[in-house]
Amino acid sequence: MIKPRFSIVAGARAAFVALVLCVGGMPTDTTAQTTGQRITPQEARTLAGQLIDARQPAAAREIALSLVNANPNDVASLVALARAEIALGNQDAAIAAARSAKTAAQTPAQNYLASLAMADVLAQSERFTRSQFWLRRAIQFAPNTQAEQVAVQAFRRVRRANPLAVELSFGLAPSSNVNSGNANQTISFAYLPGVLGEIEWLVPADERPLAGLELSLQTDLRYRIAQSETNRTSLEFGLFGRTYIMSSEARDTAPDVTGESLSYYKVSTGILHEWRPQGSANPYFARLSLSNAWSGGDPYQFEVDATLGTGFTLANEDRLSFSGGLRHTSRHGSDTEILTYSIRSRWSRTLGNSDVLGLNAQLARATSDTTDLAYRDTTIGVRYDFGDIIEGIDLETSYSEQFRVYETSAYDPAGREDRISSLRFDVGVNKVDFFGFQPVVTVLGRRTDSSVPRFDTEGVQVGLNFRSSF
Numbered sequence: 001m002i003k004p005r006f007s008i009v010a011g012a013r014a015a016f017v018a019l020v021l022c023v024g025g026m027p028t029d030t031t032a033q034t035t036g037q038r039i040t041p042q043e044a045r046t047l048a049g050q051l052i053d054a055r056q057p058a059a060a061r062e063i064a065l066s067l068v069n070a071n072p073n074d075v076a077s078l079v080a081l082a083r084a085e086i087a088l089g090n091q092d093a094a095i096a097a098a099r100s101a102k103t104a105a106q107t108p109a110q111n112y113l114a115s116l117a118m119a120d121v122l123a124q125s126e127r128f129t130r131s132q133f134w135l136r137r138a139i140q141f142a143p144n145t146q147a148e149q150v151a152v153q154a155f156r157r158v159r160r161a162n163p164l165a166v167e168l169s170f171g172l173a174p175s176s177n178v179n180s181g182n183a184n185q186t187i188s189f190a191y192l193p194g195v196l197g198e199i200e201w202l203v204p205a206d207e208r209p210l211a212g213l214e215l216s217l218q219t220d221l222r223y224r225i226a227q228s229e230t231n232r233t234s235l236e237f238g239l240f241g242r243t244y245i246m247s248s249e250a251r252d253t254a255p256d257v258t259g260e261s262l263s264y265y266k267v268s269t270g271i272l273h274e275w276r277p278q279g280s281a282n283p284y285f286a287r288l289s290l291s292n293a294w295s296g297g298d299p300y301q302f303e304v305d306a307t308l309g310t311g312f313t314l315a316n317e318d319r320l321s322f323s324g325g326l327r328h329t330s331r332h333g334s335d336t337e338i339l340t341y342s343i344r345s346r347w348s349r350t351l352g353n354s355d356v357l358g359l360n361a362q363l364a365r366a367t368s369d370t371t372d373l374a375y376r377d378t379t380i381g382v383r384y385d386f387g388d389i390i391e392g393i394d395l396e397t398s399y400s401e402q403f404r405v406y407e408t409s410a411y412d413p414a415g416r417e418d419r420i421s422s423l424r425f426d427v428g429v430n431k432v433d434f435f436g437f438q439p440v441v442t443v444l445g446r447r448t449d450s451s452v453p454r455f456d457t458e459g460v461q462v463g464l465n466f467r468s469s470f
Contacts, residue, residue, distance in 0.1 A: 007120060041067055041077070048080040057087035068097075073104040079117040086121045094121040111141040116151060119158070128162030136435040152470045155436070163224040165234075169465060173214040173442070177459025178244045179262055181209035187453040206254035209459060211247040216240075222272070231275045236289065238268040264300075266293040284310045299332035309344075319348045338373050340366040348383075358383035360400075371408045372416070378403045392431035398424045409452060417451040428467070437466040 039047070044063050051060035061084035067077035078101035085094035098121050101114035119134035135155040142148035159165070186200040218240045226233040244259035270289030276282070287307045293300045309323030322345050329338040342364035349357050364377040381400030389395045402420040409416040427441045442463040450456050 057084045060084040075110040108141045109143040165222040167220040170217045171465040173463030175461040177209035178212040183456040183458045210250035213245040216242045236270045240266045338368040356385040371410045374407045394428040396426045411452045419449045
């Protein structure tokens with residue numbers, strides 16, 4: 001007998017067994033081969049479960065096989081058979097039994113039980129990513145809150161055991177300014193001599209704000225390659241893509257500006273090391289990443305980014321974190337290079353009413369020989385998480401001010417100063433849940449006031465995204 005290495009129903013056995021009994025098959029008697037007595041299917045299923053828990057899976061398998069032979073569509077008995085087979089180390093037979101249970105399932109409770117069994121079999125076979133997929137199916141079919149929590153806790157256990165972490169986000173975002181168009185009808189260049197500095201130049205139609213629908217998709221993979229009590233090292237891989245569907249008015253106004261011409265794609269890879277020094281409760285991390293980006297379908301830039309950071313829990317349970325970064329950027333097709341230094345800090349506090357208040361700040365400096373690329377940057381922001389404002393609806397809002405001073409500008413020899421203001425609202429709809437994902441409506445307003453009018457922009461974007469609920 002092979003001892004199971006991982007069971008997702010550990011710690012939730014009572015709820016699991018109760019559900020097995022609830023979704024039992026036909027009420028006909030069967031023979032328990034280990035005892036020679038006539039017992040009901042419910043009693044046989046209970047006995048099979050007890051035998052598995054008592055580390056007697058061979059006897060449990062015989063009982064489950066008798067039940068399945070009597071009724072091949074008995075979901076609960078197929079689940080018991082799958083559990084017995086995986087306890088015996090028969091992975092293929094366990095998966096086949098769990099798959100048969102899923103095929104035979106007709107009610108939400110049966111679908112839940114079959115999905116949970118398949119997830120358990122896959123987890124014990126160390127196929128953790130597939131197990132997480134089946135656990136999301138189980139959550140979708142959970143017949144009650146208790147059953148849902150069993151599956152959610154199981155998902156968290158599998159996620160911790162899985163060396164591969166996958167984060168997927170996708171969104172639809174109508175925007176009034178997808179091309180970061182100039183907010184002015186006309187602009188002037190005050191640094192030009194004499195009357196030329198007073199001339200009002202009409203902003204071309206394709207440089208004015210154009211409306212459209214932003215489509216985005218981001219996938220981040222992290223694979224743990226080494227771990228100890230105080231250290232963890234992971235490889236990272238990311239994909240990001242953004243394109244647009246232009247509004248009919250935008251197509252009429254600026255037919256040359258298309259979703260493809262505004263598209264942006266990025267591929268990144270890197271390594272992350274996290275550690276906790278001996279005798280310290282504070283975590284540290286170091287990350288090195290490489291990325292390549294395309295803009296408008298053409299190669300755009302290559303970046304090397306290094307970050308070092310740490311976090312602290314203060315005496316009053318406030319959270320404080322610091323990080324510093326160094327990024328080197330080279331533009332494809334040119335000699336342009338940018339070296340950016342940055343330091344960031346974040347502070348957060350959970351208030352007495354369970355709301356969360358957060359502050360963040362960043363200082364950055366970019367150096368480059370190319371005009372309009374070298375700058376000094378200061379950003380400050382505040383975040384407030386209201387939690388549930390009404391039943392099933394939560395709200396988080398944030399506001400930031402960014403001050404950027406460019407040393408040189410092609411549009412003003414004295415340089416350029418930008419102030420970028422952002423206001424964001426995230427409204428989560430908790431009552432809508434699809435396979436463990438809940439919709440989040442985001443409203444983002446952004447405005448840039450520049451000393452060079454050509455760079456004045458403003459726009460509002462309303463987006464629909466989805467987040468994992470656990």
